[in-house]
Amino acid sequence: MQELHDAPLAPLTTLRLGGPATRLLTATTDDEVVAAVREADDSGTPLLLIGGGSNLVIGDKGFDGTALHLATRGFALDGTTLELAAGEVWTDAVARTVEAGLAGVECLAGIPGSAGATPVQNVGAYGQEVAGTITEVVAYDREARETVTLANADCAFSYRNSRFKAEPDRYVVLRVRFALEDADGLSGPIRYAETARALGVAPGDRVPLAAARDVVLKLRAGKGMVLDPEDHDTWSAGSFFTNPILTEEEFAAFRARVADRLGTAAEPPAYPAGEGRTKTSAAWLIDKAGFTKGYGTGPARISGKHTLALTNRGGATTEDLLALAREVVAGVHEAFGVTLVNEPVTVGVSLHP
Known part of the structure; x- marks a missing residue:
């Protein structure tokens, strides 16, 4: 297991931001991961897990403790059953499932990061989320001090959330198992309207797997x-804010604010989110609050391609990024009474100081 001291962490993140770690370990096997976690727990050393670094915002002062980079590898396909090691590059794994003619994750192409992070965030995009195909997650339980296997129902998946995210200091994902579908080379039903339009099909239709993946990659690149x-427009953590989910009362108040600001004919995006709740669009809120694509003049700016991505234009600091994020949060709240929540995990810093 590789060990470095006073090691820079910025190169391990897609934002290229953050100070050094006191100690950086790189583990290439499950046993090395478990050993490193146990050592940190036994000594009371703070521990930071890093996979693909696509969902991390690390403070400029870095991390005073042990950073553990999960670089495990393993892609095992048995029929329609797939097992991935936590350190597998997610985009590569998706490409291999498409090549194998199996459906279930093709619309999750192009998402940066590692396989082990997908159940934590219940990664989703373009009408698919991993909760729909994950059967089991093998993880080290730091509380029980043993490796456990959690079935899908035990993972408490919800929108961009899971048991692993709710208990961030308890579980270390080691392996993820999926049940894919052999649909004779066709994708799963296309559920996302933008994807269906780009493919020229109706929602619910199936298309060749490669066509679905290629269209998603094109949409994401755009x-x-x-x-x-x-x-530098891709030097981001992806979507920086989650789409707000509002109660009936909150959504009614939000609609009233929209009417006051944009006129009575204006209707905000609204999607059923279960139990009398409605999901709206964070990107719409940001744009309508006046934070358009490319907003900002400093080294941290909103992407020129998507209002949900906050980018490092080169030479930015984490504080530069957070200052921009706080400006957006305050502006959206002032305009519409909705508080945006960051999607990436923050380390040593907070969006709400």
């Missing part, structure tokens, strides 16, 4: 959501 080291 929004700066496919990583490109040469394009």
Whole structure:
């Protein structure tokens, strides 16, 4: 297991931000991961887990403790059953399932990060989320001090949430198992309207797997959501804010604010979110509050392709990024009475100081 001291963490994140870790370990096997976690727990050393670094905002002072980079590898396909090691590159894994003719995650193409992070965030996009295909998650339980296997029902999946996210200091994901579908080379039903329009089909139709993946990659690239080291518009953590989910009372008050600000004919995006709740669009809120694509003059700006992405234009600090994020949160709240919540995990800093 590789060990470095006073090691920079910025290169391990898609934002390229954050100070150094006191100690950085790189684990390439499950046993090394478990050993490193146990050592940190036994000594009372703070521990930071890093996979693909696509969902991390690390403070400029860095991390005073042990950062553990999960670089495990493993792609095992048995019929329609897929098992991925936590450190597998997610985009590569999706490409291999499409090549194998199996449906279930093809619309999650292009999402940066590692396989082990997908159940934590219940990663989703373009009408699919991993909760729909994950059967089991193998994890090290730091509380029980043993490796456990959690069935899908035990993972408490919900919109961009899970048991692993709710108990961030308890579980370390080691492996993720999926049940995919053999639909004779066709995708799962296309559920997302934008994807269906781009493919020229009706929602619910199936298309060749490669066509679904290629369209999703094209849509993501158009929004700066496919990583490109040469394009600072992709130096982000993806969507920086989650789509707000509002109660009936909150949504009624929100609609009234929209009417006051934009006119009575204006209708905000609204999607059923279960139990009398409605999901609206964070990107719409940001744009209508006056924070348009490319907003900002400093080294941290809103993406020129998508209002949900906050980007490092080169030379930014984490505080630069957070200052922009706080400005957006305050502006949206003032305009519409809705408080945006950050999607990436913050380390050593907070969006709400």
